[in-house]
Amino acid sequence: MRLFKTVDEVRSFINSVRREGKTVGLVPTMGYLHQGHLSLVHEAKRSCDVVIVSIFVNPTQFDPNEDYQTYPRDLQRDVALVADAGVEAIFAPEAEEMYSQGFSSFVDVTGVSECLCGASRPGHFRGVATVVTKLFNIVLPDAAFFGQKDFQQVMVIKRMVADLNMSVQIIDVPIVREEDGLALSSRNVYLSQEERKAALVLHRSLHLAKEQVNEGERSAQQIKERIIKEIQAEPLANIDYVEILSVPDLKPIEIIKGNVLLALAVRFGKTRLIDNSILEA
Amino acid sequence: MRLFKTVDEVRSFINSVRREGKTVGLVPTMGYLHQGHLSLVHEAKRSCDVVIVSIFVNPTQFDPNEDYQTYPRDLQRDVALVADAGVEAIFAPEAEEMYSQGFSSFVDVTGVSECLCGASRPGHFRGVATVVTKLFNIVLPDAAFFGQKDFQQVMVIKRMVADLNMSVQIIDVPIVREEDGLALSSRNVYLSQEERKAALVLHRSLHLAKEQVNEGERSAQQIKERIIKEIQAEPLANIDYVEILSVPDLKPIEIIKGNVLLALAVRFGKTRLIDNSILEA
Numbered sequence: 101m102r103l104f105k106t107v108d109e110v111r112s113f114i115n116s117v118r119r120e121g122k123t124v125g126l127v128p129t130m131g132y133l134h135q136g137h138l139s140l141v142h143e144a145k146r147s148c149d150v151v152i153v154s155i156f157v158n159p160t161q162f163d164p165n166e167d168y169q170t171y172p173r174d175l176q177r178d179v180a181l182v183a184d185a186g187v188e189a190i191f192a193p194e195a196e197e198m199y200s201q202g203f204s205s206f207v208d209v210t211g212v213s214e215c216l217c218g219a220s221r222p223g224h225f226r227g228v229a230t231v232v233t234k235l236f237n238i239v240l241p242d243a244a245f246f247g248q249k250d251f252q253q254v255m256v257i258k259r260m261v262a263d264l265n266m267s268v269q270i271i272d273v274p275i276v277r278e279e280d281g282l283a284l285s286s287r288n289v290y291l292s293q294e295e296r297k298a299a300l301v302l303h304r305s306l307h308l309a310k311e312q313v314n315e316g317e318r319s320a321q322q323i324k325e326r327i328i329k330e331i332q333a334e335p336l337a338n339i340d341y342v343e344i345l346s347v348p349d350l351k352p353i354e355i356i357k358g359n360v361l362l363a364l365a366v367r368f369g370k371t372r373l374i375d376n377s378i379l380e381a
Numbered sequence: 382m383r384l385f386k387t388v389d390e391v392r393s394f395i396n397s398v399r400r401e402g403k404t405v406g407l408v409p410t411m412g413y414l415h416q417g418h419l420s421l422v423h424e425a426k427r428s429c430d431v432v433i434v435s436i437f438v439n440p441t442q443f444d445p446n447e448d449y450q451t452y453p454r455d456l457q458r459d460v461a462l463v464a465d466a467g468v469e470a471i472f473a474p475e476a477e478e479m480y481s482q483g484f485s486s487f488v489d490v491t492g493v494s495e496c497l498c499g500a501s502r503p504g505h506f507r508g509v510a511t512v513v514t515k516l517f518n519i520v521l522p523d524a525a526f527f528g529q530k531d532f533q534q535v536m537v538i539k540r541m542v543a544d545l546n547m548s549v550q551i552i553d554v555p556i557v558r559e560e561d562g563l564a565l566s567s568r569n570v571y572l573s574q575e576e577r578k579a580a581l582v583l584h585r586s587l588h589l590a591k592e593q594v595n596e597g598e599r600s601a602q603q604i605k606e607r608i609i610k611e612i613q614a615e616p617l618a619n620i621d622y623v624e625i626l627s628v629p630d631l632k633p634i635e636i637i638k639g640n641v642l643l644a645l646a647v648r649f650g651k652t653r654l655i656d657n658s659i660l661e662a
Contacts, residue, residue, distance in 0.1 A: 107546060111548075131597040188660065200543075202492070202540075202630070203544050204490060204491040204492040204493065204540060205488065205489070205490045205491075205510070205540060205541045205544035205545050206488070206489045206491070207486065207487070207488055207489075208486070208487045208488075208489055209486045209487075210486075211483070211485040211486060212484040212485065229486070230545075234544075234545055234546045236547065237547050238544055238546045240548075248641075259483075259485060259486060260486045261389055262481075263484050263485065263486035263515075264486050264488075264511075264515055264518055265388060265515045265518040265519045266518050267518065269391075269517050269520075328555075337549070349483070
């Protein structure tokens with residue numbers, strides 16, 4: 101497996117892969133890899149000849165008061181995990197390689213990026229759309245793989261790819277969970293033992309909502325209220341949002357019909373976790 | 382010569398060109414072609430195997446109160462001109478082909494896009510950067526050709542290409558002028574006979590500034606004042622801006638040293654014309 105730190109190295113690798121007529125899959129990550137990332141890698145391996153994993157904690161998608169500095173990093177461990185998975189290359193640039201002096205171009209996806217995490221984290225999706233555009237332009241992948249845990253991110257990127265005529269297929273892969281239901285996240289390492297236990301309320305809430313829909317409840321408001329009550333009963337949990345929205349436009353809805361998104365963001369201590377599920381009625 | 386109306390047609394043409402190992406040059410235009418555009422085409426023909434000219438009056442780069450509806454169009458004449466020039470293909474999509482329902486992704490180049498025309502025409506360069514990104518993603522050209530008459534546009538696009546890692550070489554081509562000095566522009570057709578005569582003050586002013594620099598003047602303020610006086614002496618002229626800025630960052634400067642940009646935007650009746658020149662000290 102090759103480890104690249106510069107754009108030029110990646111370009112020359114991709115050119116040689118292309119000359120052999122092989123297809124390329126990109127798995128963009130911020131590193132500190134877990135089984136969720138590896139499920140993206142496996143999906144990419146299944147459908148592309150060559151897989152490149154990018155590992156880059158992207159500064160432009162963090163607010164100044166967020167955890168950019170402390171975001172967990174362990175490149176050595178990531179390299180070992182990715183090599184075991186049979187990936188051909190890692191692209192792990194420094195911030196200066198991606199954002200040179202005078203950098204001032206950004207990709208903005210309006211609409212779908214403005215609710216949920218876009219409302220809680222202003223500028224977050226601008227940073228995501230910008231870095232993903234850069235990665236697409238550097239790697240020129242046939243397909244790119246994203247986790248459904250960041251459901252809104254997937255919607256933002258699909259919108260961007262369609263709007264800007266990018267030639268890449270976006271493939272989203274189901275959430276991977278711990279045995280007890282907690283969605284895998286690099287930020288789970290921030291949790292104390294008590295917070296880790298409290299965070300199970302996320303998965304419990306998603307399950308509860310599904311049950312309610314199965315029992316015939318169709319009012320988004322009723323279900324949200326039930327979930328808010330459930331989460332508020334957990335003393336260590338602080339709700340950021342509980343929303344039920346249309347897919348793929350992420351507009352508020354009143355009546356649950358067809359497939360809709362239930363999305364949660366909740367703080368446990370200093371750690372903000374997200375989770376989501378599709379409700380089907 | 383082929384005339385394409387859809388993205389899919391262009392993609393399939395470009396794929397076949399690529400399979401033959403040929404290089405592709407793109408000349409993005411808004412049509413109503415003149416010798417300025419044709420000089421871009423000639424430059425593209427010189428350096429690329431296959432040249433595609435896009436003809437698209439891009440709605441997102443016009444303000445609601447600007448001349449999008451009335452902007453001159455004559456596709457039949459454009460097709461003939463481009464065919465004569467030996468171009469392989471035209472891409473002339475309808476607005477709906479480029480901006481489908483729900484379109485909501487934009488490319489913003491901050492900094493260099495905020496002065497000059499960016500100040501006079503809010504949103505203009507966002508529209509330009511967005512449509513040029515789309516065209517680059519559709520055509521995937523090796524090189525793209527832009528006129529120096531839109532000097533700021535060239536700086537915005539070069540910045541965008543560098544920042545977003547786009548794999549295209551940006552080539553800028555000198556301004557083409559009428560014999561009497563008026564820079565060619567599709568908007569020149571708007572001018573009445575008197576306005577056409579008055580508009581010569583633009584070229585006269587650029588010339589005057591060069592003379593002043595040659596005579597040893599180094600104060601940007603002095604030169605601007607002299608030019609403003611010259612333009613104000615022309616009763617049909619209304620100044621939008623007269624600026625002397627650094628290259629390529631387009632920052633205000635006080636002392637002329639090295640190469641700097643003198644940029645003019647002046648209205649003659651309802652018609653806003655721009656012109657510019659590099660001053661060398």
